Amino acid sequence: MKKYLKVSNVKLLFAFLFLIPGLLLAQDPEALFKQANQAYQQQNFEKAAVLYQQIISQGYESRDVYYNLGNCYYRLNQVGQSVLYYEKALKLDPHDADVRYNLELVNLKVIDRIEVPPRLFLFEFWDELKNFYSLAQLTRLVVLLFAITILLIILWLFVKQYRLKRWLISLAAVLGFLTIFWSYILVIQIHRFTEQRQAVVLVSSVTVRSAPDDSSTDVFILHEGVKVHLDELRSEWVKISLADGKSGWLRTENLAII
Amino acid sequence: MIRWRFHLWSIILFGCFHFLPAQEIEITATVDRNPVALDEQFVYEVEVSGKVQNLPDIELPDFSDFMVVGGPSSSSSFQIINFQVSSSRTYTVILMPRNVGSYKIAPATTTFKGQTYQTSAVDITVVQASAKPQAPATAPPQSSGTTKGVDVSQLAFLKVIPSKRTVYLNEEVTLQYKIYFRANISGNEVLKLPEAVGCWVEEYPTARRPTVHNETINNVRYNVAEIKKVAVFPSRDGKITISPLELMVEIAVPRQRSRDPLNLFDDFFSDPFSQVVKNKISSGTVELTVLPLPVVGKPAGFSGLVGDFTVQSSLDRTTASTNEAISLKVKLAGTGLLKMLDSLPLDFSPDFEVYDPKINESINKTGAVVTSSKEFEYVIIPRVPGNQKIKGITLSYFNPQSRNYKTLQTPEYSLEISKGKEIAGTLGSGTVFSKEEIQLLGKDIRFIKEELSDLQPLGELPYRSIWFTFSLVFPVLMLSVAFLYRNHLDKMSTNIQYARSRKAQKIAQKRLAEARSYWKHNKPEQFYGAIANGLVGYLADKNNRLAAGLLRNEIVELLKKSEIETAIQTEFIKCLEEADYRRFAPDKASEADLKDFYQRAEKILIQLEKHF
Numbered sequence: 001m002k003k004y005l006k007v008s009n010v011k012l013l014f015a016f017l018f019l020i021p022g023l024l025l026a027q028d029p030e031a032l033f034k035q036a037n038q039a040y041q042q043q044n045f046e047k048a049a050v051l052y053q054q055i056i057s058q059g060y061e062s063r064d065v066y067y068n069l070g071n072c073y074y075r076l077n078q079v080g081q082s083v084l085y086y087e088k089a090l091k092l093d094p095h096d097a098d099v100r101y102n103l104e105l106v107n108l109k110v111i112d113r114i115e116v117p118p119r120l121f122l123f124e125f126w127d128e129l130k131n132f133y134s135l136a137q138l139t140r141l142v143v144l145l146f147a148i149t150i151l152l153i154i155l156w157l158f159v160k161q162y163r164l165k166r167w168l169i170s171l172a173a174v175l176g177f178l179t180i181f182w183s184y185i186l187v188i189q190i191h192r193f194t195e196q197r198q199a200v201v202l203v204s205s206v207t208v209r210s211a212p213d214d215s216s217t218d219v220f221i222l223h224e225g226v227k228v229h230l231d232e233l234r235s236e237w238v239k240i241s242l243a244d245g246k247s248g249w250l251r252t253e254n255l256a257i258i
Numbered sequence: 259m260i261r262w263r264f265h266l267w268s269i270i271l272f273g274c275f276h277f278l279p280a281q282e283i284e285i286t287a288t289v290d291r292n293p294v295a296l297d298e299q300f301v302y303e304v305e306v307s308g309k310v311q312n313l314p315d316i317e318l319p320d321f322s323d324f325m326v327v328g329g330p331s332s333s334s335s336f337q338i339i340n341f342q343v344s345s346s347r348t349y350t351v352i353l354m355p356r357n358v359g360s361y362k363i364a365p366a367t368t369t370f371k372g373q374t375y376q377t378s379a380v381d382i383t384v385v386q387a388s389a390k391p392q393a394p395a396t397a398p399p400q401s402s403g404t405t406k407g408v409d410v411s412q413l414a415f416l417k418v419i420p421s422k423r424t425v426y427l428n429e430e431v432t433l434q435y436k437i438y439f440r441a442n443i444s445g446n447e448v449l450k451l452p453e454a455v456g457c458w459v460e461e462y463p464t465a466r467r468p469t470v471h472n473e474t475i476n477n478v479r480y481n482v483a484e485i486k487k488v489a490v491f492p493s494r495d496g497k498i499t500i501s502p503l504e505l506m507v508e509i510a511v512p513r514q515r516s517r518d519p520l521n522l523f524d525d526f527f528s529d530p531f532s533q534v535v536k537n538k539i540s541s542g543t544v545e546l547t548v549l550p551l552p553v554v555g556k557p558a559g560f561s562g563l564v565g566d567f568t569v570q571s572s573l574d575r576t577t578a579s580t581n582e583a584i585s586l587k588v589k590l591a592g593t594g595l596l597k598m599l600d601s602l603p604l605d606f607s608p609d610f611e612v613y614d615p616k617i618n619e620s621i622n623k624t625g626a627v628v629t630s631s632k633e634f635e636y637v638i639i640p641r642v643p644g645n646q647k648i649k650g651i652t653l654s655y656f657n658p659q660s661r662n663y664k665t666l667q668t669p670e671y672s673l674e675i676s677k678g679k680e681i682a683g684t685l686g687s688g689t690v691f692s693k694e695e696i697q698l699l700g701k702d703i704r705f706i707k708e709e710l711s712d713l714q715p716l717g718e719l720p721y722r723s724i725w726f727t728f729s730l731v732f733p734v735l736m737l738s739v740a741f742l743y744r745n746h747l748d749k750m751s752t753n754i755q756y757a758r759s760r761k762a763q764k765i766a767q768k769r770l771a772e773a774r775s776y777w778k779h780n781k782p783e784q785f786y787g788a789i790a791n792g793l794v795g796y797l798a799d800k801n802n803r804l805a806a807g808l809l810r811n812e813i814v815e816l817l818k819k820s821e822i823e824t825a826i827q828t829e830f831i832k833c834l835e836e837a838d839y840r841r842f843a844p845d846k847a848s849e850a851d852l853k854d855f856y857q858r859a860e861k862i863l864i865q866l867e868k869h870f
Binding site: 029030040055060061062063064067068074098101105106108111135136139140143146147150151153154157186190205218220221 | 698706707712715716718719720726729730733734736737740741744
């Protein structure tokens with residue numbers, strides 16, 4: 001009897017030991033987030049980063065989690081990871097001032113400066129406009145504009161006052177135009193998010209080659225934290241290009257996709 | 259265009275000669291012009307000079323071929339410069355030819371310390387009085403009237419002496435511009451500077467006061483001063499013409515004794531010794547033949563340098579840590595121009611960050627030919643640790659003396675790069691920051707977000723969610739409904755037939771309700787009337803006809819046209835007939851009859867409504 005109990009105690013202990021990480025994994029993301037924030041405030045950035053990563057590994061994403069992760073890696077002096085997570089946060093919310101500020105700061109630590117040739121004001125404005133809203137925000141905006149336009153048309157159908165009718169239809173026309181315009185941008189952005197991906201260099205320095213082959217000639221060298229465009233993906237190699245037009249091949253393990 | 263610089267210079271000479279010390283004494287004989295016109299006087303001068311205090315007397319030759327107009331007279335000068343004594347004595351005889359022809363004035367001799375010195379014999383050509391002797395400068399004297407019998411162009415002229423006339427591309431040609439003069443000249447004014455199109459020109463510095471030495475041309479002694487010296491480097495092959503230097507000089511022409519007594523007055527008021535004449539003098543053009551560099555043996559990557567050069571390179575250290583600056587100096591020096599060499603063919607590994615070189619260039623023009631040197635200083639910052647190499651430079655040039663290409667080579671350097679400080683070290687050194695970025699440099703990142711506000715499933719694409727589709731479809735549905743309703747309202751207000759047809763049911767219901775109330779109040783006549791009205795009214799409304807004017811057979815017709823089941827048709831007619839009959843029947847219908855009839859009428863209306 002006694003012996004039996006002992007065995008069962010050991011079993012319980014084992015069960016408990018295995019359960020703890022399981023429990024942690026199954027933890028509520030909100031709670032994890034709180035724990036991670038605590039660790040961060042206690043300067044335990046490594047632990048904080050692990051906890052934030054757990055939220056993501058549970059199948060969630062969030063601007064706040066990404067931003068806080070970026071901060072952790074900044075403190076841990078991992079420039080590449082820091083840039084990566086700030087960029088991810090920015091992708092979810094292109095307007096967050098904190099994300100932008102910290103990204104700018106961490107970019108100062110990036111060795112490579114990619115000189116973007118000056119462009120026409122109009123093009124810059126167009127880019128700015130395209131990236132003004134995140135994909136989610138864009139979707140919401142388009143839906144809202146569409147609904148209001150339809151509502152205005154319905155109102156127009158039943159209002160009898162001539163002047164009010166004219167006002168309503170003009171407003172509907174304007175909103176309709178805006179709906180079409182933002183839908184167009186939404187389509188562009190969807191295409192960009194699914195087809196044209198960007199990545200960040202994670203290793204301290206890597207030689208970009210002219211062909212997907214280790215013996216091909218060196219084209220240039222990139223350092224940790226540089227953002228590149230992905231042009232072509234293969235199993236081991238990836239073709240990248242920079243904002244200033246340079247391009248070449250890299251091994252995929254040097255990069256992480258934003 | 260090549261810029262010529264011209265130093266203003268002036269020559270003022272009043273019996274101030276510089277003598278070249280050769281032997282102890284020196285003796286020369288000159289005439290002031292040659293050839294001489296028959297009616298012209300000329301001056302024969304013998305000068306004895308030396309670094310001694312007492313000069314010996316001179317034995318003048320025999321002048322039997324000429325008339326002695328004046329002299330011999332002598333003048334002497336004595337100078338002590340830096341405790342060096344020098345003196346000179348000049349014997350002057352003014353002669354006039356007797357006949358046309360060639361004559362020789364025998365040498366003058368002197369004896370000094372037991373040694374005999376003698377001048378060379380002077381050849382004189384006497385021409386007809388009218389013939390003017392050939393002059394190097396063609397410009398006619400501006401005031402020929404007052405300089406009768408004196409050829410101004412022989413008193414002062416310019417000459418250009420090129421060091422060579424056939425050169426290679428980019429090889430130096432030195433041009434010396436010399437002024438030859440026999441009279442006092444002053445106030446020279448530059449009319450035209452030489453131009454050398456297709457050449458690089460370097461000007462040698464000229465003394466503010468050029469030294470004057472003597473040169474004898476055709477036995478006539480001239481004072482010569484170099485007034486300009488330039489180095490010309492042709493930058494294209496073929497013929498190159500350098501335009502002349504032109505000056506306007508004021509020449510003090512020695513006055514001839516006037517033979518016209520009436521002119522005495524003029525002479526009295528004018529300068530008793532000389533008269534100033536302005537004259538334009540020109541150096542004449544220079545033609546250069548420029549050879550292209552030989553093709554044979556031209557090395558690949560030839561730099562275009564012509565001359566004779568050496569190269570030196572040095573590296574300030576061979577061991578460094580990453581992100582530490584290393585300086586590489588490469589210095590080229592030699593005769594010839596280095597101006598056209600903008601950069602060195604250096605090939606750095608991409609592991610180095612190399613800045614544009616600092617270039618120090620100097621040109622030295624104090625020697626006989628132009629020498630120059632150019633130093634390139636590269637700042638190299640290794641970014642990657644390990645053993646690195648800086649390759650040597652191979653640079654070739656053409657040597658016009660030996661007429662072949664030569665190659666210079668600098669050594670290859672090996673560097674040992676150790677790992678230096680991390681990113682913090684690279685911050686300042688490698689990258690260039692903008693103004694805005696510099697303001698951010700010392701700043702720290704902003705604090706973390708403390709609230710989790712936007713958690714969403716990973717990789718969720720909002721445009722693929724159901725609510726997105728719904729929120730697009732729903733308004734469309736709403737709009738279609740609204741359109742249909744609007745359409746109905748419009749028809750009701752404008753289309754009487756439509757409106758009556760749509761209202762028929764309502765009116766019929768109303769009539770039935772009316773009938774029901776009659777039935778409750780037990781008024782069978784009104785009850786049957788209401789039901790009959792309701793049925794006929796409904797049919798009339800549906801067909802847009804007036805209910806009052808409808809005859810029985812018309813009703814039958816309308817029913818037939820509407821293609822309702824015949825059973826209903828007959829029931830409709832039956833009901834109407836019964837209603838008419840009952841309305842005017844004397845026996846009172848029971849309450850059950852009324853109820854039954856009401857239900858029949860209601861059934862018919864429902865059937866009709868289903869159909870219409």
